[in-house]
Amino acid sequence: MDFDKLKLVEENTVIIHIVFKEHTLGYLFRIGNRFYIGVLHGKVLKGGLNWKNGSYMLSNHELKDVREATQEDFDSFKVSSKGHLTPC
Secondary structure (H helix, E strand, C coil): CCHHHHCCCCCCCCCEEEEECCCEEEEEEEECCEEEEEEEEECHHHCCCCHHHCCEECCHHHHHHEEECCHHHHHHCCCCCECCCECC
């Protein structure tokens, strides 16, 4: 994923839906030069992030653990893709 290109996107805008470390489904957004994850669902027993704790700021070394989410990921995490990957 080209994070330098993503830094060109307007701040506080959902950039892309992502999977973080294979245990958290969310969306990526940027404030300043930092990337954050808005958590949709995390597999807490596998170390996933809990949406109740709010957004998670990614450190530079964690960027390698992010990949773009697919429909299969939404199905696996049992989250509806309506409004995320597909129109409402």
